[in-house]
Amino acid sequence: MNDLILSATIVTWLAMSVRLATPLLFTALGGLVAQKSGVFNFALEGMMLMGAFFGYVGALYSGSLWVGLLCALLAGAIMGLILAFTSVTLGVSQLVVGIGMSIFAAGFTGYFYRLMQRDVAAGGNTIANLQPLPIPLLGDIPIVGPILFNHNILVYLSVVLVVIIAVIFSRTPVGLNLRAVGENPRVADTVGIRVHRMRYAAVIISGILAGAGGAFLTLTQVSRFLENLVDGRGWIALAAVILGKYSPWGVLGACLLFGAADALQMQLQIFGLEIPHQILLMTPYLMAMLALAGVVGRVRGPAGQGKPYFKS
Numbered sequence: 001m002n003d004l005i006l007s008a009t010i011v012t013w014l015a016m017s018v019r020l021a022t023p024l025l026f027t028a029l030g031g032l033v034a035q036k037s038g039v040f041n042f043a044l045e046g047m048m049l050m051g052a053f054f055g056y057v058g059a060l061y062s063g064s065l066w067v068g069l070l071c072a073l074l075a076g077a078i079m080g081l082i083l084a085f086t087s088v089t090l091g092v093s094q095l096v097v098g099i100g101m102s103i104f105a106a107g108f109t110g111y112f113y114r115l116m117q118r119d120v121a122a123g124g125n126t127i128a129n130l131q132p133l134p135i136p137l138l139g140d141i142p143i144v145g146p147i148l149f150n151h152n153i154l155v156y157l158s159v160v161l162v163v164i165i166a167v168i169f170s171r172t173p174v175g176l177n178l179r180a181v182g183e184n185p186r187v188a189d190t191v192g193i194r195v196h197r198m199r200y201a202a203v204i205i206s207g208i209l210a211g212a213g214g215a216f217l218t219l220t221q222v223s224r225f226l227e228n229l230v231d232g233r234g235w236i237a238l239a240a241v242i243l244g245k246y247s248p249w250g251v252l253g254a255c256l257l258f259g260a261a262d263a264l265q266m267q268l269q270i271f272g273l274e275i276p277h278q279i280l281l282m283t284p285y286l287m288a289m290l291a292l293a294g295v296v297g298r299v300r301g302p303a304g305q306g307k308p309y310f311k312s
Helices: 002-036 044-062 065-089 094-120 144-148 153-171 173-183 185-190 195-221 233-243 248-270 277-281 283-295
Strands: none
Touching: 002 044, 002 144, 002 153, 002 173, 002 195, 002 233, 002 248, 044 065, 044 094, 044 195, 044 233, 065 094, 065 195, 153 173, 153 195, 153 248, 173 185, 173 195, 185 195, 195 233, 233 248, 233 283, 248 283
């Protein structure tokens, strides 16, 4: 009996790890695309928060989760456009703009969510969530099925995106041009690559993916919006890009690691261990710090990362 309980606990933990890694994966892939183009997206936290908020608002007022998801993607795209304009066209510090946008997103979503409470209190402020979509046959495999093949469609989509982005980076002219822009924008411009256009597209896509990561929280996990719901996940996603060594597959592994740490602290709280819950909540962030301590200095990002480019 104890072996069965232990096995069920491990399966539950691993399945939770996959679900909790998904919003990080969407956001980290967005950060990776932007950074490959030479723009360091420090606004991932704010983009996630806006995606979570507008995903919730869209689903609440329309009654459709897909409308909510579309609203989240649009909000992320607008945030990406703002970041692109300030950092690519104006050449403002990407660090300053990114942090400023995250602070703005926290204030914006908190303020308007409080205003909404009067309107939604009578009808309730929760929404439906995306239900698991087991993959036929694969979902019935013992142990492996519940862990990998019994999730909602966004979980599967995040993994598909890893494959697509990996292929684009390594096998297509668009991906090679994007990498060239991130490494040496002046040389890329010389051979006819439109540097600003590539960076605009990359940062807007980055915002869309981060918005999807935020929407995952409200549309699949908590079914409502809460102030500061993202709670540092945007920064963990940024850490996952570095830990993953700027590779889509490395980013997937890093996000699964952080998802497993987050799931572990939840499981430990359920078991009622005599450990202050604040220490357990710190687990994912401690993991991020320890992981980065082992790779920072040994990982080289794109040479043009964080540097604005203007034609001579």
